[in-house]
Amino acid sequence: MSAPQPMLIDSHCHLDFPDFADDLDGIVSRAEAAGVAKMVTISTRVRRLPELLKIAERFPDVFCSVGTHPHHVDEEDGIPAEELIGFASHPKLVAFGEAGLDYFYEHGSREAQHRGFRVHIAAARATGLPLVIHTRDADEDCAKILREEMANGPFKAVLHCYTGGRELAMTAIELGLSIGFTGILTFKKTEALRELAAELPADRILVETDSPYLAPGKFRGKRNEPSYVVETAKLLAELRGVSLDEIARQTTENFFALFNKVPRPVGAA
Incomplete structure (x- = not known):
């Protein structure tokens, strides 16, 4: 009898993007077949939340967030925290964001990004x-x-699809935050990122796809999808010198500790 598949979580995907429109049932089925027990489809515009909720309500193992990506802050500038908080009562809404800063593209003004x-x-x-x-x-x-806001009172967060420097990562760890890794780990010329992934505390790392983007390894250049999170987990395990089963167990536990509104699968520890 073959060993049971390790349970993994795709903590960050974008199932509402047009790339998936004609294949949602297949996407979710392939993820489940690959051992991906839960998926969080991440919001990029608050005003498109109904589309995410429709997907999350359709699939038992899909959950969602609400937020404004820094690319879209100018069009959604001024949405108050109270409005975001009001969405939190929905059982399938388990996080806020993605929100933050993007100085690479700067599609949104820095002032609005900060706000x-x-x-x-x-x-x-x-x-x-x-x-x-x-x-x-x-x-x-x-x-x-992050430092200023943590001084105002604690909050939980993950720096997703991490590609930043070691100093920011260690600041996040010091503040009690988590770090998410994508298929970028499998790309060439990511030595510094791989070194960082190898040394971070085991209880602070997550795996994700950021699909439909950033397909890992052998799928590079193709549309990414949640089932491919297995490839990132395999490399992360190799970098850290542990088994795939161990990295799956650890990152899954980390996910449920952080996204604690998401119910654990029946029978899971």
Whole structure:
């Protein structure tokens, strides 16, 4: 008899994106067949929350967040924390974000990015739900805001699809936050990121796809999907010198500790 498949979680995907529109049933079925027990489809615009909720309500193992991606802060500038908090009563809404800072593309003004970031932190702090943070080429300002806001009161968060420097990662760890890794780990010329993934505390790491983007390893160049999170987990296990079963167990436990509104599968410890 073959060994049971390790249980994994895709903590960050975008099932509402057009890339998946004609294949949602297949996407979810393949993920479940690959051992992916839960998926969180992440919001990029508050005003599109109904579309995410429709997907989350359709599939028992899919959950969602609500938030404004830094690319869209100018069009959703001014949404108050109270409005975000009001969505938290929905049983399938388990996080805020993704929100944060993106100085690489700067599709949204920096001022609005900063305001939006702090508003989402306030919602996370008020509800106890985690914040999914997007940060790119903004390490110094991200660390500054995280320190200032944590001083105002604790909140939970994950720096998703991490590609930043070691200093920001260690600031996040010091503040009690988590770090999410994607298929970028499998790309060439990511030595510094791999070294970081190998040394972070075991109880602070998550795996994700950020699909439909960033397909890992042998799927590079194709549409990414939640089932491919297995490839990232395999490499993360190799980098850390542990088995796939162990990395699956640890990252799954970390997920449920952080996204504690998501129910554990029946029979899971």
